Amino acid sequence: MAQRYPDFIWHNGAIKPWAEATVHVMAHALHYGSSVFEGIRSYRTPNGAIIFRLGDHLKRLFHSAKIYDIDMPYSQEQLASACREVMKANALEQSYLRPVAFRGLGGFGLSAETPTDVAVAAWPMGPYLGPEALENGITACVSSWQRMAPNTIPTGAKAGGNYLSGQLIAREARRLGFGEGIALASTGLLSEGAGENVFLVMDGALHTAPVSAALLNGITRHTLITLARAHGIDVIERDLPREYLYLADEVFMCGTAAEVTPIRSVDGKQVGTGKAGPITRRLQEWFFGLFDGRTQDEWGWLERA
Ligand SMILES: Cc1ncc(COP(=O)(O)O)c(C=O)c1O
Structure with missing residues (x-):
């Protein structure tokens, strides 16, 4: 079955159509694995939708970036807002959120100075290892x-x-x-x-x-x-x-x-x-x-x- 994608994604500061969030094939991360990311769940609760331990996940994202000297062009608060925005744009309640920050297109060397691209995707998600x-x-x-x-x-x-x-x-x-x-x-x-x-x-x-x-x-x-x-x-x-x-x-x-x-x-x-x-x-x-x-x-x- 063909993969279905959400309508919108947050990419470098703006919500855009999913298909427009693209990167160059020479992006550093594609060649060298230089990305850091998180996996976060949101749940529907009796008091409305919540994002589970959002602050702790974003803190870990920044720790991961620190280990690899990946400059983060947005604050934790901005990325928390991005998570909320992308859920809203796709009308999601129960979802999986995927913030990712990676070395983009710049130099080709291992230690090249590269800009950091940041995206937050969100999609509906049930049990990961199957419903059973x-x-x-x-x-x-x-x-x-x-x-x-x-x-x-x-x-x-x-x-x-x-x-x-x-x-x-x-x-x-x-x-x-x-x-x-x-x-x-x-x-x-x-x-x-x-x-x-x-x-x-x-x-x-x-x-x-x-x-x-x-x-x-x-x-x-x-x-x-x-x-x-x-x-x-x-x-x-x-x-x-x-x-x-x-x-x-x-x-x-x-x-x-x-x-x-x-x-x-x-x-x-x-x-x-x-x-x-x-x-x-x-x-x-x-x-x-x-x-x-x-x-x-x-x-x-x-x-x-
Ligand atoms: C390698 C690995 N270990 C453990 C975990 C569980 O971590 P968490 O509970 O923060 O999702 C994950 C998932 O993020 C993982 O990828």
């Missing part, structure tokens, strides 16, 4: 591709180039018939999914790899850690050997796109009962409860769209 995934969970495999070693490509930046690693992991998993791939760090210890953080439930506590394990410091990861602790569940950030994925009572993935997705098997080995476990279910309820009013937002995460 949230309910019944997905299958996953441990990838033959490892994540980047420390002091190579910083995984704390959400940069275009990092997603070559993610593509290898995700495409290998799909080719082998799994729903998603999970990567180990160069240490051989658990890192994260192709585009998601990973949690294990063992003896009633949540365990997740530390940010030093070559992973993106996910905003959903932080959200779930906060919700779990608020409900008295212990959360432990620790090194996790691969085989714990097989032995855990529950495993799930999380991210802006994936939300809270149970994993029912890893490498063909059933996780727990092979269904979404009780703690995963409770976390889903607390997380989605933020958007239907069952969970009180004590943290100021629901920002007006």
Whole structure:
């Protein structure tokens, strides 16, 4: 089926028709991966549409730009307005927002001084890993591709180039018939999914790899850690050997796109009962409860769209 695109996009300061937001084929980012971006969701709530943790996402965008010395020609406030404008232009409530800033057309060298192009797209989005995934969970495999070693490509930046690693992991998993791939760090210890953080439930506590394990410091990861602790569940950030994925009572993935997705098997080995476990279910309820009013937002995460 042909991809359908939204009508409008925000590009370098203005809302324009989707088809007019183009770049030159010699743009720096196209050749060298020099872009930084965010993935943000907006939700319809009983009190109107909200953008989830918009400020935290934009803060991370600016941190990613700082790591790569990408000058940002707009402030965080201007980009927050751009997100709201593009949703309004496309009459969106439940959407995925994609701010991106990248080195545009300038010099051809690696360290060339280039102008920064900035765009914000938004489109309607349902469950990322398929409609069944949230309910019944997905299958996953441990990838033959490892994540980047420390002091190579910083995984704390959400940069275009990092997603070559993610593509290898995700495409290998799909080719082998799994729903998603999970990567180990160069240490051989658990890192994260192709585009998601990973949690294990063992003896009633949540365990997740530390940010030093070559992973993106996910905003959903932080959200779930906060919700779990608020409900008295212990959360432990620790090194996790691969085989714990097989032995855990529950495993799930999380991210802006994936939300809270149970994993029912890893490498063909059933996780727990092979269904979404009780703690995963409770976390889903607390997380989605933020958007239907069952969970009180004590943290100021629901920002007006
Ligand atoms: C590699 C990677 N890890 C983790 C995540 C989850 O991060 P977040 O919860 O901030 O969306 C994402 C998605 O942004 C990602 O691309």
